Amino acid sequence: MIVEHLNLVDFRNYATADLTLHRGPNVLVGRNGQGKTNLAEAIVFLATLGSHRVSADAPMVRDGHEFAIIRARLSVGERRVLIEVQLNRQGSNKARINGSPVKTSELPRYAHVVLFAPEDLQIVRGDPSARRRFADQLLIQRAPRMAGVLGDYDRVLKQRTALLKSARARGIRGEALTTLEVWDDKLVALGSEIIVARQRLAADLQAPLAEAYSAIAGADHRPELEWALSVRGGDPEEGEPAETVALERADIAETFRAALLAKRTQELDRGLTLVGPHRDDLLMRVRSLPVKGYASHGESWSVALALRLASAELLRSESPAGDPVLILDDVFAELDADRRRRLATLTSGYEQVVVTAAVEEDIPEVLHRHVVRIDAGTIIDDRADANTSSSAEASDQTDEGSDA
Structure with a gap:
């Protein structure tokens, strides 16, 4: 093009x-x-x-x-x-x-289009939102229909969170909040689709990422990508570790729904939706260590550049x-x-x-x-x-x- x-x-x-x-x-x-x-x-x-x-x-x-x-x-x-x-x-x-x-x-x-910019260092060193943004923008280019899925998820998330805040303000608890189940169904359906697409993206980026990193850094430091999913417990958005073992497609919706139920009391206390793709993080490792907090400045730049090159190669091949x-x-x-x-x-x-x-x-x-x-x-x-x-x-x- x-x-x-x-x-x-x-x-x-x-x-x-x-x-x-x-x-x-x-x-x-x-x-x-x-x-x-x-x-x-x-x-x-x-x-x-x-x-x-x-x-x-x-x-x-x-x-x-x-x-x-x-x-x-x-x-x-x-x-x-x-x-x-x-x-x-x-x-x-x-x-x-x-x-x-x-x-x-x-x-x-x-x-x-694939953009390389100084802001890319934040993908590696910044908070989880920078990594989610990187992944989702690439998802949209890879499958344009995901723009609609991501947009619908954001709208459902805002409406569900508004309901939680309203319930907290009015002192409504537990089973009295029956309308929450409707939003749970929508959140699980859309969020599961996002989780599936993100996990596939990480898997498909793995080989071109390793090749690009070696070409940029001149060394094989075994770069790895994994999603830490809030539906598996923990809260990556707040620095709480979550399991990084990939979920099978058939298990995602069930695991998501169970996690929402487990967090229900906390969500009502805080007026926040605490489970879903909006709380997940893309973990990056080199030499089996997390890039964030362990990698040198040069290694961090190599990972950031390799992510963009791998993105370009993935789009080029597809x-x-x-x-x-x-x-x-x-x-x-x-x-x-x-x-x-x-x-x-x-x-x-x-x-x-x-x-x-x-x-x-x-x-x-x-x-x-x-x-x-x-x-x-x-x-x-x-x-x-x-x-x-x-x-x-x-x-x-x-x-x-x-x-x-």
């Missing part, structure tokens, strides 16, 4: 922006805060229906405006596809494919659309010279690579080809005449609207 052209309207610091991209490596160069990462973020949103920087859509809409538009022309084999999403500050987003309205969940069927687009967002500035060279070599063979950097010299030569310069929201293509450069009006937005 190739992103041939990107058009933005009222997205982050851009009033309007047009960016032409080519097959092979593309380099976006500019000082920090000029809008490079905003361009990368827009492409990623089309594939994952989310941002790698914020959990809500509103910060991506330019200050003073009610919605933003992301529009991209994709080349998928011999086909050309125009995909578009309108991000609304309030209400549901809207999407179009070749001009026809579709559900936003349809977009990842066409756009496959997608009839060809390679995913790789976006390396300011990542080379974070790496030592050896990891820069290894990562550049491993990614240069993909159909399309987009690299952002504040310092052009940070980019290894193998990726240094088509250069686009970004300056205060103005996009200048080195391949084009200065007179035909694409200009975008930049607002005074200096907080989350600009890349760090």
Whole structure:
């Protein structure tokens, strides 16, 4: 898959922006805060229906405006596809494919993107939510229908938790709360499907992860992935160990329901749903030790990069659309010279690579080809005449609207 052209309207610091991209490596160069990462973020949103920087859509809409538009022309084999999403500050987003309205969940069927970013270190070192987010965004690209399952689960979870809080406030206990069983049924059905998909994802990532880690680190430290499931006891979200033995598909719903019953008193006391995929954690090990808390800085970066490379290889092997687009967002500035060279070599063979950097010299030569310069929201293509450069009006937005 190739992103041939990107058009933005009222997205982050851009009033309007047009960016032409080519097959092979593309380099976006500019000082920090000029809008490079905003361009990368827009492409990623089309594939994952989310941002790698914020959990809500509103910060991506330019200050003073009610919605933003992301529009991209994709080349998928011999086909050309125009995909578009309108991000609304309030209400549901809207999407179009070749001009026809579709559900936003349809977009990842066409756009496959893998992003490498400094924030990736939080997947390894941060709290469980960062790892769940990584897994779920990859799930959506692998099976776009999972966007609906995850969205439905979140809605049921909010409604069930609201009921628990209301019951706590009114002093309703035990069997008197009969309506909770209805939400339990929905939570178990949707949550079981998520657990199955996540466990399969971890298993399928294992081989490409080991290969990618060895290529990045230059050593075989036996990286491993396992899900710690709250339905097996414990609470990974709060640091309480949970069993990591994978559950058989047929046993998940029964185990989930039993765990909800076992936690019922605690849930009513706290007004929280304490069991389910929203409390699980993806555990990572190297040399049989947990990465979080034991791995060195270099090992942590190697795991983070290997996770992204393994994701790309998994999508590449499964997608009839060809390679995913790789976006390396300011990542080379974070790496030592050896990891820069290894990562550049491993990614240069993909159909399309987009690299952002504040310092052009940070980019290894193998990726240094088509250069686009970004300056205060103005996009200048080195391949084009200065007179035909694409200009975008930049607002005074200096907080989350600009890349760090």
